[in-house]
Every structure is written in structure tokens, then in C-alpha cells.
Amino acid sequence: MKLASLKQGRDGRLVVVSxxxxxxxxxxxxxxxxxxxxxxxxxxxxxxxxxxxxxxHEVIPRERFHERDAAxxxxxxxxxxxxxxxxxxxxxxxxxxxxxxxxxxxxxxxxYQGGSDGFLGPRDPIPLADESWGCDxxxxxVVVTGDVPLGASREDALAAVRLVGLTNDVSxxxxxxxxxxxxxxxxxxxxxxxxxxxxxxxxxxxxxxxDGKLHRKLMVDLNGAPFGRAEAGEDMTxxxxxxxxxAAKTRALGAGxxxxxGTVSNRDADGGPGKPIAQGGVGYSCLAEVRTVETIRDxxxxxxxxxAGDTVRIWAEDDKHHPIFGTIEQTVxx
Amino acid sequence: MKLASLKQGRDGRLVVVSxxxxxxxxxxxxxxxxxxxxxxxxxxxxxxxxxxxxxxHEVIPRERFHERDAAxxxxxxxxxxxxxxxxxxxxxxxxxxxxxxxxxxxxxxxxYQGGSDGFLGPRDPIPLADESWGCDxxxxxVVVTGDVPLGASREDALAAVRLVGLTNDVSxxxxxxxxxxxxxxxxxxxxxxxxxxxxxxxxxxxxxxxDGKLHRKLMVDLNGAPFGRAEAGEDMTxxxxxxxxxAAKTRALGAGxxxxxGTVSNRDADGGPGKPIAQGGVGYSCLAEVRTVETIRDxxxxxxxxxAGDTVRIWAEDDKHHPIFGTIEQTVxx
Numbered sequence: 105m106k107l108a109s110l111k112q113g114r115d116g117r118l119v120v121v122s123x124x125x126x127x128x129x130x131x132x133x134x135x136x137x138x139x140x141x142x143x144x145x146x147x148x149x150x151x152x153x154x155x156x157x158x159x160x161h162e163v164i165p166r167e168r169f170h171e172r173d174a175a176x177x178x179x180x181x182x183x184x185x186x187x188x189x190x191x192x193x194x195x196x197x198x199x200x201x202x203x204x205x206x207x208x209x210x211x212x213x214x215x216y217q218g219g220s221d222g223f224l225g226p227r228d229p230i231p232l233a234d235e236s237w238g239c240d241x242x243x244x245x246v247v248v249t250g251d252v253p254l255g256a257s258r259e260d261a262l263a264a265v266r267l268v269g270l271t272n273d274v275s276x277x278x279x280x281x282x283x284x285x286x287x288x289x290x291x292x293x294x295x296x297x298x299x300x301x302x303x304x305x306x307x308x309x310x311x312x313x314x315d316g317k318l319h320r321k322l323m324v325d326l327n328g329a330p331f332g333r334a335e336a337g338e339d340m341t342x343x344x345x346x347x348x349x350x351a352a353k354t355r356a357l358g359a360g361x362x363x364x365x366g367t368v369s370n371r372d373a374d375g376g377p378g379k380p381i382a383q384g385g386v387g388y389s390c391l392a393e394v395r396t397v398e399t400i401r402d403x404x405x406x407x408x409x410x411x412a413g414d415t416v417r418i419w420a421e422d423d424k425h426h427p428i429f430g431t432i433e434q435t436v437x438x
Numbered sequence: 439m440k441l442a443s444l445k446q447g448r449d450g451r452l453v454v455v456s457x458x459x460x461x462x463x464x465x466x467x468x469x470x471x472x473x474x475x476x477x478x479x480x481x482x483x484x485x486x487x488x489x490x491x492x493x494x495h496e497v498i499p500r501e502r503f504h505e506r507d508a509a510x511x512x513x514x515x516x517x518x519x520x521x522x523x524x525x526x527x528x529x530x531x532x533x534x535x536x537x538x539x540x541x542x543x544x545x546x547x548x549x550y551q552g553g554s555d556g557f558l559g560p561r562d563p564i565p566l567a568d569e570s571w572g573c574d575x576x577x578x579x580v581v582v583t584g585d586v587p588l589g590a591s592r593e594d595a596l597a598a599v600r601l602v603g604l605t606n607d608v609s610x611x612x613x614x615x616x617x618x619x620x621x622x623x624x625x626x627x628x629x630x631x632x633x634x635x636x637x638x639x640x641x642x643x644x645x646x647x648x649d650g651k652l653h654r655k656l657m658v659d660l661n662g663a664p665f666g667r668a669e670a671g672e673d674m675t676x677x678x679x680x681x682x683x684x685a686a687k688t689r690a691l692g693a694g695x696x697x698x699x700g701t702v703s704n705r706d707a708d709g710g711p712g713k714p715i716a717q718g719g720v721g722y723s724c725l726a727e728v729r730t731v732e733t734i735r736d737x738x739x740x741x742x743x744x745x746a747g748d749t750v751r752i753w754a755e756d757d758k759h760h761p762i763f764g765t766i767e768q769t770v771x772x
Contacts, residue, residue, distance in 0.1 A: 114477055114692075143448055180516045180692055182555035185625070209620075216622040217551040221516035221692030233589060237688070255567060276688060286543075288550040289623015291519070295689040354571070354610060355629040358448075358514055358555030 105156040106302040107131075107267065108430075109138050109175045111225065116175040120156045121302050125430055128169040129159045138177055138303075142266060142360040145250050171430045176223035176299035177269060178248065178360060184220035184297070185351050186244070186273060186364035187213050189342040193369035193393060196377050200396035213342045213350045216289050218273075220362070224298035226430060229437040230274055231295070232412065238278030239410040239436060241326075243389035243418045244271045245318045245336050245365040247344050248303060252357035261348035262316050267303035270322070271364060272418050272432050274298070277392055277409060300419070301430030309428070316343030318420070320428065322368045324389055325417040332387040334370040334378070336420070369393060412438030439490040440636040441465075441601065442764075443472050443509045445559065450509040454490045455636050459764055462503040463493045472511055472637075476600060476694040479584050505764045510557035510633035511603060512582065512694060518554035518631070519685050520578070520607060520698035521547050523676040527703035527727060530711050534730035547676045547684045550623050552607075554696070558632035560764060563771040564608055565629070566746065572612030573744040573770060575660075577723040577752045578605045579652045579670050579699040581678050582637060586691035595682035596650050601637035604656070605698060606752050606766050608632070611726055611743060634753070635764030643762070650677030652754070654762065656702045658723055659751040666721040668704040668712070670754070703727060746772030 106123065109116025115137040119128040134151045135141045141148050158164040188194055191209055198205040224230070232239050248267040256264070279293035306313045312320050317337045324332030342350075347363050368389040372378050377397045379385025388394045395405035410416070418432040440457065443450025449471040453462040468485045469475045475482050492498040522528055525543055532539040558564070566573050582601040590598070613627035640647045646654050651671045658666030676684075681697050702723040706712050711731045713719025722728045729739035744750070752766040 182514045182516060183553060185553075188622070206619075212620075214620055214622050215625050217553055217625055219517060219519075219551055219689065220554075221695055222690060231588065233688070254565065279688070284621045285540075286546075286548055287618045287623075288522070288548050289621075291549050291551055291685070292688045351625070354567070354613070354626045355553065356556060361555055 105153055105305045105308055107138060107152070107177060108169070108302045109177050109179055110173050111175045114180060115139060116179045120152060120159055121169050122159050122166070123308070125169055125302065125427065127159060127166040129155055129164055129166050131155060139181070139360050142248065142250060145266060145359065171301040172227045174301040174430070175225045177267070177303040178223065178299070178362065180222050181220040181360050181362050182358050183361040184218040184364070185215055185361065186218050186366060187215045187342060187347040187350070188366035189213065189340050189347060190366055190369040191341040192339050192371050193367050196369070196393060196396050200399040210341060213347055214366070215347065215350060218290070218294055218297065222296055224296050224434070226298060226301045226432045228298060228434065230298070230410070230434050232410070232436050232438055235409070235411050235438065236278060237276040240275045240277050240391045241324070241410065241416045241418070242273040242275055242367045243322050243324045243332060244273055244367060245322065246271045246299070247363050249348060249357055249359070249361045249363065251359045252348060252352045252361065254352060254354070254356045256349055256352045258345035258349045261352065262345035264348065265306055265344060268306055268309060268313060268318060269303040270300040270418055270420060270429050270432060272298040272416060272434060273364060275390070298432050298434055300432055304429060316345040320420040322389055323419050323421060324387065327415055330381045330387065332389045333381060334368045334386045334389055336365070336368050339370050340365065367393065410436045412436050439487050439639045439642055441472060441486070441511060442503070442636045443511050443513055444507050445509045448513060449473060450513045454486060454493055455503050456493050456500070457642070458760065459503055459636065461493060461500040463489055463498055463500050465489060473515070473694050476582065476584060479600060479693065505635040506561045508635040508764070509559040511601070511637040512557065512633070512696065514556050515554040515694050515696050516692050517695040518552040518698070519549055519695065520552050520700060521549045521676060521681040521684070522700035523547065523674050523681060524700055524703040525675040526673050526705050527701050530703070530727060530730050534733040544675060547681055548700070549681065549684060552624070552628055552631065556630055558630050558768070560632060560635045560766045562632060562768060564632070564744070564768050566744070566770050566772055569743070569745050569772065570612060571610040574609045574611050574725045575658070575744065575750045575752070576607040576609055576701045577656050577658045577666060578607055578701060579656065580605045580633070581697050583682060583691055583693070583695045583697065585693045586682060586686045586695065588686060588688070588690045590683055590686045592679035592683045595686065596679035598682065599640055599678060602640055602643060602647060602652060603637040604634040604752055604754065604763050604766060606632040606750060606768060607698060609724070632766050632768055634766055638763060650679040654754040656723055657753050657755060658721065661749055664715045664721065666723045667715060668702045668720045668723055670699070670702050673704050674699065701727065744770045746770050
């Protein structure tokens with residue numbers, strides 16, 4: 105089952121989207137918003153699944169689904185907690201600035217609390233008031249949970265995964281060092297994130313969803329050219345079950361909590377940092393990583409951060425090269 | 439006007455509470471929840487105020503208001519961002535662990551993104567799975583905003599303050615050093631916060647609300663004994679307008695955003711750290727601060743963190759010693 109929220113009011117209008125993303129059926133007679141559905145999942149899930157089946161069988165009225173009309177599936181949420189599960193990425197960034205990475209980072213997940221009061225839709229521009237802030241994309245996998253009790257095990261946590269999707273976790277890189285030096289984590293350096301047009305139930309992903317990971321390539325294009333083709337199922341040190349259980353160690357998580365993987369990142373086949381796609385590598389899921397590789401290699405970064413007019417595309421494909429979650433496609437607006 | 443949410447479902451049932459906190463009138467015919475009211479404030483504010491006036495004039499049906507029936511006024515919220523505006527407190531904590539505080543801390547607010555997917559009601563127990571985590575109270579002032587545009591000025595930010603209240607921002611002190619060392623800020627060290635039974639519009643506070651600060655003593659009792667009587671209007675380096683503008687520097691804030699002051703803390707009259715109430719001082723708004731003062735004075739902390747059975751009371755009073763926001767009164771449950 106694929107779910108989306110068409111732009112309407114603060115929380116959107118819930119629709120069920122066909123497997124091929126071409127059509128939608130209004131779900132308002134079952135439940136008005138995705139948050140309301142997650143709040144009452146056991147009661148509404150069956151009806152929503154029946155609607156999705158009827159839609160795919162073309163036995164109910166349907167409308168064309170246009171990704172540009174979609175808000176983030178949760179246009180606002182009660183929690184957005186982003187991990188940093190591809191520890192390879194963290195190790196690289198540290199290496200570039202000459203900082204040692206504690207060995208514990210391989211066992212104890214990094215996670216920050218993100219702002220969740222307003223997200224960008226998949227086609228919304230990225231507002232950037234000041235290019236000197238160093239605007240970066242971060243292509244990630246996310247899951248949405250139901251209620252997760254305090255102290256949940258990894259297995260219980262995985263069972264609470266309701267939906268899977270993608271995000272562009274926009275970051276203002278030049279504001280990060282100052283904020284992290286203050287010790288309280290990210291705030292101004294993390295403006296609104298964008299999400300994929302649809303979120304998908306794990307069962308609809310079949311074998312692509314296993315071991316708490318999405319086993320598909322995360323496709324990233326920058327200004328129309330291939331930039332990232334990393335395999336999201338590889339080099340993910342902490343699976344989503346582990347990330348959710350980490351978040352729930354000292355408090356319960358409310359239904360509709362979004363948990364992020366952190367920037368997807370693969371080692372190169374030779375064990376070193378990933379190479380650009382033009383050099384036969386799988387590329388990158390954020391600018392910071394290619395800048396890091398450049399810094400290690402050349403002594404300084406040459407790839408610039410995003411500026412007004414730059415475009416970012418993020419998606420994942422099925423075996424016929426059709427987007428699974430739709431496509432995030434954003435232009436930076438100064 | 440005073441607003442509360444009686445426990446019901448995930449978001450409570452909005453009621454208007456009389457000025458003396460003795461009575462309430464259901465607001466469901468105007469708007470069902472406080473979040474819905476904040477989403478549509480311009481449309482519903484007048485009707486809610488009329489209801490409050492009628493309630494105070496005893497011309498409508500009314501029910502007894504019991505604080506034990508209240509959830510947090512926003513039982514869950516889309517954003518909880520907590521500042522650390524009493525820089526004196528930060529300086530003290532740093533001094534105790536021999537760390538220098540950067541001079542910039544006096545000009546650039548500290549703020550962290552807190553979890554907002556589920557808050558505790560004013561009489562809810564504080565769940566504590568492991569006493570070795572070092573459970574602490576933190577008594578703070580909070581405001582709730584309407585929509586705040588990206589880049590809002592301090593003045594615009596102050597104009598967006600809809601409600602004022604109190605919080606007990608529960609902290610797990612022994613988990614903080616490890617989390618801050620990882621650089622991503624607080625997560626497991628900040629379980630669910632509790633909020634005062636009612637939130638109050640700024641106009642109803644009269645002269646107690648000015649310059650973006652609450653000018654009342656923040657009363658804290660620990661196990662029935664006076665523990666803190668700090669003046670919230672003093673030593674607040676960053677007023678709420680400045681805190682909100684800081685939060686809105688790189689992104690808009692959604693209606694219903696809760697902004698916290700951080701632990702209220704006063705210098706002693708002699709300019710040094712605050713003294714215990716028993717020694718003629720104004721006491722403390724968290725255990726960490728008294729432990730810090732003990733560490734500076736005696737070489738080690740003697741006041742223990744909270745354990746099962748301990749009780750915490752937090753409130754502020756009008757001139758007749760009646761609570762303005764009701765009383766947070768919680769018992770730690772192991």
C-alpha cells in the first residue's frame with residue numbers, strides 16, 4: 105500500500121496511491137489525514153488496504169496522481185529523529201577534519217532530534233536566505249512508526265514500522281561547526297526537510313525490505329547529472345530496528361514518529377571512500393561527503409554547496425526503473 | 439484567558455478555565471483541541487475569550503476544574519525547543535566541571551530540539567526505569583507561539599506569543615555527558631517533560647509579563663520542602679522574543695511551537711552562585727545546580743538525584759499566593 109497527502113490545510117488530505125503511482129483514490133471517508141490514520145492504525149489499516157486493492161484493480165473512481173500536488177506524506181509530525189547509521193560517512197567526515205572517531209560510534213548510534221513542525225513537499229523549492237550558510241542535500245531512507253513503548257526491543261521496534269519513504273534532509277553545513285561546538289546539537293543548521301511523494305508499507309516492498317533495511321539503490325541527481333547511486337542496504341551499521349530501539353530507550357515514541365537513516369554512504373569496492381560516478385564509483389548522497397573526499401585527496405574541497413537555481417532529485421527504483429516512492433525534485437530558491 | 443486540556447484521547451479536550459482555576463467550561467463547540475485552536479487562532483480567539491468572560495461572570499454552565507484531570511495543555515506538540523536563557527546557570531555548571539564557558543554564550547542563545555510526541559500531565563508520575571541515569575527536575579517558563587515566519591525579528595517573535603506556562607523538563611543527568619560528547623545534542627537524556635495544568639494568555643498576566651519575560655518567582659518544592667524560589671524575570675539573559683527569533687533564523691516555526699527558557703537560575707545577592715533557601719538564598723530550579731554549588735564548595739556533590747517516591751512541585755503565585763498556572767506535582771515511579 106502506498107499513501108500520500110495532497111496539499112490541503114496544515115495536514116494534507118490522505119489518499120491511497122496506485123502501485124504504479126499513476127492514480128489515487130481519496131481516503132477521506134476512512135480517515136482524513138495520515139497522522140489520524142497512524143493514530144488509529146489497527147482500526148483503519150484494513151479499510152485503507154481494501155481501497156488500495158480496489159484502486160489497483162480499477163474498480164473504484166480514481167484520479168490522476170501528480171507528484172507536484174503532494175505535500176510531505178506527514179506535512180508536519182510530532183517527532184523527527186534522524187540517525188547517522190552509515191558510520192562510514194561519519195568516519196570520512198571526521199578524517200577530513202583530522203578528528204579521530206571514537207570506536208564507540210560503531211556500537212552506539214548517533215541520533216539527533218530534528219524539527220518536525222513543518223516539512224517540505226517533494227516538489228517544493230528549498231528556501232535559502234543566505235548562500236554563505238553552505239546548503240547541502242542529504243538523501244536518506246526514513247521509516248514511520250506506530251506507538252513504540254519505552255524500552256522496546258529491536259524486534260518490537262521493527263514490528264512497529266508502518267511506512268517506509270525517502271527524505272532530503274537539508275543541512276546548512278557552515279552553521280554546523282558553531283552549533284556542535286556549543287554542545288546542544290543541531291538547530292539552525294537543520295531547516296525543513298522534504299519527503300518523497302508517497303510512503304509505502306513494508307509488505308509492499310517485498311524482499312527490498314529485510315533485516316530492518318531498504319535494499320535498493322538511493323538515486324541522487326544534481327543539476328541533471330548522476331551524483332549518487334549508493335546501495336541503501338549496504339554499509340548501514342545500524343538497522344532501523346536498532347535506531348528505533350535507541351530512540352525508545354528512555355521514553356515511549358508516539359505514533360507517527362519519523363526515524364531517519366542518516367546520509368546513505370557506501371565504501372568503495374577497494375575499501376576506501378566512495379568514488380564519483382564519473383570515475384566508476386557509486387557517488388555520494390550529500391555534498392559534504394564529496395567535499396570530504398576532495399579534502400582528503402587534494403587538500404581542499406572543490407565541489408561547491410548548493411546555490412539558487414540548483415536542482416536536486418532523489419528517488420529509488422523498482423526493477424523496471426520506475427520510482428518506488430515517487431521522486432523528490434527540488435530547486436534551491438534564494 | 440486560561441486554557442487547559444482535559445485527558446481524552448491523544449490530544450485532550452480543550453476547556454476554558456476560570457481565573458481562579460476553580461471552574462471550567464467546555465470549549466468543544468468552538469474548537470476541539472488546543473492545537474486546533476492555535477492552528478486557527480484568529481478565527482477562534484474571540485469566541486474563546488467570550489467563553490472565558492462568561493465563565494468568570496458565572497453566566498454559563500460550569501464544572502469543577504481538577505488539576506489531576508488535566509493533560510499537558512498540548513498533550514503532544516509539533517515542536518518543543520528549549521533554550522538555556524539563564525546563562526548564569528550554564529556558567530556555574532561549567533565552572534563545577536572545570537570547563538571554561540565561551541564568551542559568546544552571553545550573546546548567542548543555546549537551544550536544543552526536544553522530543554514533543556508525548557508530554558506528561560501535571561500530576562502524572564515521572565517514569566524512571568533506572569535510577570543510575572541520574573533523574574533531575576528542571577523548572578522552567580515556556581511560551582507557545584502562533585506561526586512565526588522565517589527570519590522573524592524579536593518584536594515579531596514576541597507578537598507571536600499566544601500562551602505562557604511552566605514546565606518540568608525532566609533530565610537524565612548521567613546520560614548527558616556521553617550524549618553531548620557524541621556532538622549531536624540531547625536525546626535519551628531528555629525523556630518526556632511535564633507541563634502546568636493551564637497555559638495563560640500574556641494579557642491575563644498583566645504587568646507580570648513584560649520585556650518578553652515572566653516576572654514572577656518560580657516556586658519549587660522537593661519532597662515537601664522549599665527548594666527553589668528564583669525570580670524568573672531576573673538574570674534571564676535572553677528574553678523569549680530573542681529565543682523565538684533565534685529558533686526562526688533559518689526556518690519558519692509552526693503554530694503550537696513551545697519555546698522553553700531553560701532552567702531558571704538567579705545569582706546570589708553577593709554576585710556568587712545561589713544559596714539554598716535554608717541559608718537565606720533563593721534556592722535552585724534543578725538538582726544539577728545545587729550539586730554544582732556543592733562541588734565548587736565541598737569538592738563533591740551531596741544532594742542525590744531523584745529516586746522512586748520523591749515528589750516535585752512547581753508553580754508560580756499571584757499576589758494572594760494562588761497558583762497562576764496551577765501546579766505541577768509529580769512523584770517519581772521506579
